[in-house]
Amino acid sequence: MNNSQVKASIKLAMLALWMLPLLLNATNHTLRNDLLKLEAVQLIDDMGNELQLKTGVNAYAIATNEHFPERFNLVEYSKQYKAKLSKPYVLFIFAPYATITKKSEAKGRVGIIPSSDDVRAMYNYDDVRDAGINIVAIKDSNTDEDKFNIAVVQAYSELADNIAESKGIKLEKTIPNEMGTMVNILRIFVYSGTLVLLWLFVFRPIWIRIKNEKK
Numbered sequence: 001m002n003n004s005q006v007k008a009s010i011k012l013a014m015l016a017l018w019m020l021p022l023l024l025n026a027t028n029h030t031l032r033n034d035l036l037k038l039e040a041v042q043l044i045d046d047m048g049n050e051l052q053l054k055t056g057v058n059a060y061a062i063a064t065n066e067h068f069p070e071r072f073n074l075v076e077y078s079k080q081y082k083a084k085l086s087k088p089y090v091l092f093i094f095a096p097y098a099t100i101t102k103k104s105e106a107k108g109r110v111g112i113i114p115s116s117d118d119v120r121a122m123y124n125y126d127d128v129r130d131a132g133i134n135i136v137a138i139k140d141s142n143t144d145e146d147k148f149n150i151a152v153v154q155a156y157s158e159l160a161d162n163i164a165e166s167k168g169i170k171l172e173k174t175i176p177n178e179m180g181t182m183v184n185i186l187r188i189f190v191y192s193g194t195l196v197l198l199w200l201f202v203f204r205p206i207w208i209r210i211k212n213e214k215k
Helices: 003-024 038-055 074-084 125-137 144-166 179-213
Strands: 030-033 058-063 089-101 106-114
Touching: 030 038, 030 074, 038 058, 038 144, 058 074, 058 144, 074 089, 074 106, 089 125, 089 144, 106 125, 125 144
Parallel strands: 030 058, 058 089
Antiparallel strands: 089 106
């Protein structure tokens, strides 16, 4: 490997190293995550932090792969997370494998659980639910995993915007409910995920080898 290749490899490795803290940043807004990529969790955390700072309302998310039975009580389910919830709050639950009805074999439920009636009045349940469900229902070549990621991010963004608008506040980190924007987010998921893999399996070994050679 010549000097120019080594320098290029180092630059790419440093870029990946710079990105990792952003991708691995822990969140306190996602209480359970069986479905989301790190990039989606980061977006939720950014929106949640801004919402809490500007409105005082906490928005939490649960993305679960649990196969809930028909008529499963999501309110009762949410009580196991009570110790992690700070009032006032709203809890968004995304359960794509939950059974709606056995007869139809339809699956996928969304739960939005507020801490009070006052919080409930700050958002439109149907708008938030549809922001996520509409993504999952799209017939295209994207995987279910990618659709779930976009759906949760978009629904959470709609929820945050609803709450902020009820207080006459504009959020900067939420995402417009537009197809082009969602496609771009999907691209970010793909590219940043590739960058992490490149760092772990290509550039990190090169970095370690160069570092050891200098000793």
